[in-house]
Amino acid sequence: MNYTISEIAQKYGLTAHTLRYYDKEGLLPFVERTESGARSFKESDFEWLAIIICLKQTGMPVKQIKEFIELCQKGKSTLGKRLELFKRQKKSIEEQIKVLNEHLNKVNFKLWYYSTALQRGLEFTHKHKKYLAETKQCQKYVNGGKKCG
Amino acid sequence: MNYTISEIAQKYGLTAHTLRYYDKEGLLPFVERTESGARSFKESDFEWLAIIICLKQTGMPVKQIKEFIELCQKGKSTLGKRLELFKRQKKSIEEQIKVLNEHLNKVNFKLWYYSTALQRGLEFTHKHKKYLAETKQCQKYVNGGKKCG
DNA sequence: ATAAACATTAGAGCTTACTCTAAGTCAAGC
DNA sequence: GCTTGACTTAGAGTAAGCTCTAATGTTTAT
Numbered sequence: 623m624n625y626t627i628s629e630i631a632q633k634y635g636l637t638a639h640t641l642r643y644y645d646k647e648g649l650l651p652f653v654e655r656t657e658s659g660a661r662s663f664k665e666s667d668f669e670w671l672a673i674i675i676c677l678k679q680t681g682m683p684v685k686q687i688k689e690f691i692e693l694c695q696k697g698k699s700t701l702g703k704r705l706e707l708f709k710r711q712k713k714s715i716e717e718q719i720k721v722l723n724e725h726l727n728k729v730n731f732k733l734w735y736y737s738t739a740l741q742r743g744l745e746f747t748h749k750h751k752k753y754l755a756e757t758k759q760c761q762k763y764v765n766g767g768k769k770c771g
Numbered sequence: 772m773n774y775t776i777s778e779i780a781q782k783y784g785l786t787a788h789t790l791r792y793y794d795k796e797g798l799l800p801f802v803e804r805t806e807s808g809a810r811s812f813k814e815s816d817f818e819w820l821a822i823i824i825c826l827k828q829t830g831m832p833v834k835q836i837k838e839f840i841e842l843c844q845k846g847k848s849t850l851g852k853r854l855e856l857f858k859r860q861k862k863s864i865e866e867q868i869k870v871l872n873e874h875l876n877k878v879n880f881k882l883w884y885y886s887t888a889l890q891r892g893l894e895f896t897h898k899h900k901k902y903l904a905e906t907k908q909c910q911k912y913v914n915g916g917k918k919c920g
Numbered sequence: 921a922t923a924a925a926c927a928t929t930a931g932a933g934c935t936t937a938c939t940c941t942a943a944g945t946c947a948a949g950c
Numbered sequence: 951g952c953t954t955g956a957c958t959t960a961g962a963g964t965a966a967g968c969t970c971t972a973a974t975g976t977t978t979a980t
Contacts (some may be wrong), residue, residue, distance in 0.1 A: 626956075626957080627956090627957075628956075628957090637938090637939080638956095638957090639938075639939055639940070640937085640938065640939085642958090642959090643937075643938060643939085646959095647937095656946095656957095658945075658946055658947085658957080658958085659945085659946090659957080659958060659959095660946085660956085660957050660958070661957085661958090672877070673877070673881070676874045676877045676878070679870060680871065680874045680878070683936075683937090684936075684937070685936095698888070701885055701888050702889060704881075704885050705882065705885035705886055705889060708878055708881045708882050708885060709882065711878050712878045712879065712882060715871050715874060715875050715878060716875070718871055719868055719871050719872065719875070721828060722829065722864050722867055722871070723868065725828060725829045725864060726861065726864050726865070726868070728821070728822070728825045729825070729829070729857050729860050729861045729864060730861065732822070732853075732857045733854065733857050733861060736850055736853050736854035736857060737854055739847070739850050740850050740851060740854060775926080775927080776926095776927075777926080777927090786968085786969080787927090788968075788969055789967085789969085791928090791929090792967075792968060792969085796967095805927090805976095807927080807928085807975075807976055807977085808927080808928060808929095808975085808976090809926090809927050809928070809976080809977095810927085810928090832966075832967090833966075834966095
């Protein structure tokens with residue numbers, strides 16, 4: 623079973639434009655063509671697309687994804703390099719998650735701050751003693767006592 | 772104690788250019804100036820900078836951060852809107868973390884795949900029975916049985 | 921007092937990742 | 951046979967977020 627570019631675009635939540643752009647950038651060398659030149663995706667391409675989208679969404683630039691695809695094309699002599707690439711990407715994702723969790727704490731603090739302020743109908747200032755005391759308490763709550771923004 | 776733009780740039784891992792750009796975009800209306808016109812940051816600006824960087828790193832565009840800063844400038848009548856803003860941002864961050872965790876699974880699978888392939892000195896094909904069996908096993912291991920890539 | 925090392929501005933330029941347009945080709949249905 | 955709609959390409963345009971330049975001014979150190 624073969625698929626057109628717009629079927630694939632829909633399946634992966636992209637546009638046909640974007641897929642052609644990826645192709646032009648060298649991300650889709652595996653995609654075959656019909657006699658008349660139209661791209662013809664097959665089931666075995668799905669895994670490629672999934673990994674491209676994964677790398678994309680974890681912040682890898684298009685150029686670097688292209689390099690990975692090229693490594694894959696070169697055969698098993700590049701297995702080591704590919705392993706290294708994924709080790710780096712794993713570290714990068716873990717770091718991103720860590721940063722996001724820290725920011726989530728900050729946002730939780732702001733949520734607490736604004737909902738408390740709203741409840742009382744007044745905006746606290748940083749000189750407000752009660753605010754300071756409660757801030758400390760909240761900090762304890764949201765991130766185990768570390769200082770937060 | 773007051774700080775120059777490059778001191779602040781260094782402290783927050785930005786460039787002076789970027790800080791001026793943020794200022795131009797309306798993100799730093801609280802920054803004061805010296806007699807001669809140079810920006811003069813003070814300690815009370817640190818919290819602003821921290822929250823701007825937090826919103827930035829959690830994917831909020833500069834324009835939207837500007838809107839938040841403007842809300843803050845308008846006083847307590849905007850507390851409700853600010854609360855809403857942070858509720859949305861919290862959801863957004865949680866979604867980002869969720870997506871990254873899913874991708875981390877995919878990357879862990881690739882790590883397992885490449886390190887196994889390297890150990891044996893051969894690249895598995897998808898028709899390889901042993902590969903398929905082990906893929907199933909690995910999938911169980913990395914994400915509790917959900918299909919991955 | 922003079923040079924070096926900062927600061928300022930407006931505005932141009934760059935990169936990434938699309939996003940769209942124009943002009944054309946091809947296959948299917950009426 | 952002709953229209954419709956999906957495909958193709960090259961290449962222009964766009965938006966975000968910087969990044970840098972040029973011209974100028976100010977502060978600091980010798």
